[in-house]
Amino acid sequence: DTAVSQTPKYLVTQMGNDKSIKCEQNLGHDTMYWYKQDSKKFLKIMFSYNNKELIINETVPNRFSPKSPDKAHLNLHINSLELGDSAVYFCASSQWEAKNIQYFGAGTRLSVL
C-alpha cells in the first residue's frame, strides 16, 4: 500500500514539450507539496496546497502549474520544458494541524534532452 504515489517514475522528453506528473496520497492528509531536487541534491519547495487551496508558491517559472482536483491529488503540469528543468520532482503530503511531518513519494526523475 503506497502512501504517496507519483507517476511516472521516469520521464524523458525533448525541450519545448509539455508534460504532467501526477501525485496521489491515501494517508487522509489535507496538505500536499511539490519539491524539486536538482543535481546538487538540494531539495526545494515549489508549491503547497491545503484543502485544494494554494498556500505556498515559491519563485517558480509560470511554466509550472500545479492543480489539486481534491485533497488526495496534486498534479504538476510543465509547459515548454527547458534543459534546466531536469531534476527529480518529489510530491509530499502532511496533516496541516499535526507536526508537519511530511511523507514523500518515490520521486519522478525528469530528463529534458
Added chain:
Amino acid sequence: RKEVEQDPGPFNVPEGATVAFNCTYSNSASQSFFWYRQDCRKEPKLLMSVYSSGNEDGRFTAQLNRASQYISLLIRDSKLSDSATYLCVVGGRKAAGNKLTFGGGTRVLVKP
C-alpha cells in the same frame, strides 16, 4: 547565507563507531525541527523529530540548541545500513504555510 547549512561530508565511519554532525539554521522564528534520511536515488524519509530537551531513538540522538540555532545528530554503534545522506530540516510557522526548509545533506558512509 543558506537558510539551513550542513557539512556535506562524506563522513567515513568504521562500523560500530560513533559519528556526530550538526546543522545551523538562520531563521530564529523556526518552529519545528527534523532529521530526514535519504538513500541514493530514493525519497527522503523521516528519521526523527528534534526537541529542545533532546531526544533519543535507539542508536540515534538529536539535540536542538535554539540560542545558537543549531541541531545535531549522533549515531552510536554505526551499522552498514546507516550509510545514507542525512537531511537537516527546519519548519516554519503555519502562517507561513508550514514550509519545510531542507539542508543540503550530510553524507555518511559506514565501512566494515
